[in-house]
Amino acid sequence: xxxxxxxxxxxxxxxxxxxxxxxxxxxxxxxxxxxxxxxxxxxxxxxxxxxxxxxxxxxxxxxxxxxxxxxxxxxxxxxxxxxxxxxxxxxxxxxxxxxxxxxxxxxxxxxxxxxxxxxxxxxxxxxxxxxxxxxxxxxxxxxxxxxxxxxxxxxxxxxxxxxxxxxxxxxxxxxxxxxxxxxxxxxxxxxxxxxxxxxxxxxxxxxxxxxxxxxxxxxxxxxxxxxxxxxxxxxxxxxxxxxxxxxxxxxxxxxxxxxxxxxxxxxxxxxxxxxxxxxxxxxxxxxxxxxxxxxxxxxxxxxxxxxxxxxxxxxxxxxxxxxxxxxxxxxxxxxxxxxxxxxxxxxxxxxxxxxxxxxxxxxxxxxxxxxxxxxxxxxxxxxxxxxxxxxxxxxxxxxxxxxxxxxxxxxxxxxxxxxxxxxxxxxxxxxxxxxxxxxxxxxxxxxxxxxxxxxxxxxxxxxxxxxxxxx
Numbered sequence: 001x002x003x004x005x006x007x008x009x010x011x012x013x014x015x016x017x018x019x020x021x022x023x024x025x026x027x028x029x030x031x032x033x034x035x036x037x038x039x040x041x042x043x044x045x046x047x048x049x050x051x052x053x054x055x056x057x058x059x060x061x062x063x064x065x066x067x068x069x070x071x072x073x074x075x076x077x078x079x080x081x082x083x084x085x086x087x088x089x090x091x092x093x094x095x096x097x098x099x100x101x102x103x104x105x106x107x108x109x110x111x112x113x114x115x116x117x118x119x120x121x122x123x124x125x126x127x128x129x130x131x132x133x134x135x136x137x138x139x140x141x142x143x144x145x146x147x148x149x150x151x152x153x154x155x156x157x158x159x160x161x162x163x164x165x166x167x168x169x170x171x172x173x174x175x176x177x178x179x180x181x182x183x184x185x186x187x188x189x190x191x192x193x194x195x196x197x198x199x200x201x202x203x204x205x206x207x208x209x210x211x212x213x214x215x216x217x218x219x220x221x222x223x224x225x226x227x228x229x230x231x232x233x234x235x236x237x238x239x240x241x242x243x244x245x246x247x248x249x250x251x252x253x254x255x256x257x258x259x260x261x262x263x264x265x266x267x268x269x270x271x272x273x274x275x276x277x278x279x280x281x282x283x284x285x286x287x288x289x290x291x292x293x294x295x296x297x298x299x300x301x302x303x304x305x306x307x308x309x310x311x312x313x314x315x316x317x318x319x320x321x322x323x324x325x326x327x328x329x330x331x332x333x334x335x336x337x338x339x340x341x342x343x344x345x346x347x348x349x350x351x352x353x354x355x356x357x358x359x360x361x362x363x364x365x366x367x368x369x370x371x372x373x374x375x376x377x378x379x380x381x382x383x384x385x386x387x388x389x390x391x392x393x394x395x396x397x398x399x400x401x402x403x404x405x406x407x408x409x410x411x412x413x414x415x416x417x418x419x420x421x422x423x424x425x426x427x428x429x430x431x432x433x434x435x436x437x438x439x440x441x442x443x444x445x446x447x448x449x450x451x452x453x454x455x456x457x458x459x460x461x462x463x464x465x466x467x468x469x470x471x
Contacts, residue, residue, distance in 0.1 A: 013191035449469055
């Protein structure tokens with residue numbers, strides 16, 4: 001079984017070239033032969049000038065072709081005179097060109113052509129001559145003073161009689177055959193290069209795919225072509241880069257999750273071992289420390305579960321039309337006292353009308369705002385400020401949550417939505433959280449056909465912008 005695409009492509013080119021050149025050669029052979037036969041026939045017709053002149057003179061004197069019909073000897077004499085003039089002309093041309101005299105077969109063929117001539121009236125009814133029933137006649141019109149008086153019927157030659165004619169045709173066909181062979185050979189060589197040029201990128205892609213299957217994501221294809229194959233190679237490179245980035249992210253994810261879970265588990269284990277050894281007393285304070293670590297670990301596991309559901313598209317959403325203004329007011333009322341206890345002042349600027357609706361899941365949207373406000377509460381230095389602003393811009397609802405110092409560097413604004421990413425300098429692990437909350441926020445926003453982005457706040461901290469379509 002033939003498996004190589006290169007061989008199949010090359011074989012297709014070869015078969016196409018072979019059929020094309022063969023068809024061209026056959027067509028050329030038939031066309032040249034028929035064209036030269038027409039030329040020879042036209043020469044034969046030109047030799048009928050004497051016969052035409054003689055018939056026209058008879059018609060001029062009698063105003064009829066009846067003399068030829070009643071005198072068949074006259075018809076034979078006129079044909080013989082035509083034949084004799086042709087032979088004499090050919091002999092003179094042969095002598096002037098220093099060619100051998102006419103071959104007897106040529107004379108015989110020419111005599112047969114003359115003997116087969118017939119004369120008809122204007123309706124092509126036979127006047128004189130021997131008409132062959134199965135023969136295919138061509139006609140040469142006869143005119144006298146512009147009026148049609150009859151036709152000379154002749155049978156077209158179907159083969160070449162003169163050796164010079166046969167030699168000419170043979171040379172022409174040989175030249176066409178050599179030209180076809182040359183075209184075929186040249187096209188064959190071009191097909192080899194073209195098939196190689198087309199298949200080489202596919203071979204590189206196959207080799208690169210095998211490397212990726214083996215876990216080597218560093219493979220890249222160097223192709224500068226702007227055609228479809230070049231675009232395919234660029235897409236392959238982009239796929240390899242994406243797989244490499246995903247593999248790196250996966251490894252980092254596993255390492256970060258392991259670290260995040262190991263920290264509270266290590267504290268819990270150390271506390272329990274210390275209590276067992278009698279180093280630390282089993283007091284309410286120490287038990288409360290264990291409880292806090294277990295809650296932190298449970299919170300991390302819940303976040304991981306929520307994020308996994310969101311990634312899989314399995315997070316449940318029960319969407320309905322809700323008032324965006326009422327939702328903002330409810331969130332503000334809930335956090336006002338809570339933030340005040342942390343020495344943080346909350347300001348809510350809600351310019352949304354009661355008729356401004358959003359199509360979404362109230363529970364998930366509350367989860368979104370809870371994560372954002374808990375994040376601001378955790379990382380904002382006290383005393384500080386947190387502001388919630390909501391307004392409508394055209395067909396969108398724009399909600400921003402911003403806080404006072406500390407802020408985030410410009411280069412880290414795009415990364416804070418990545419999983420397990422935290423700004424270690426100003427918003428560190430000691431303040432709690434595993435860096436999953438903002439990732440969950442992004443998934444919830446996108447599930448509501450919205451967008452979320454971060455930028456520096458005029459208050460000195462971080463500003464989160466949310467945009468949702470108006471329902």
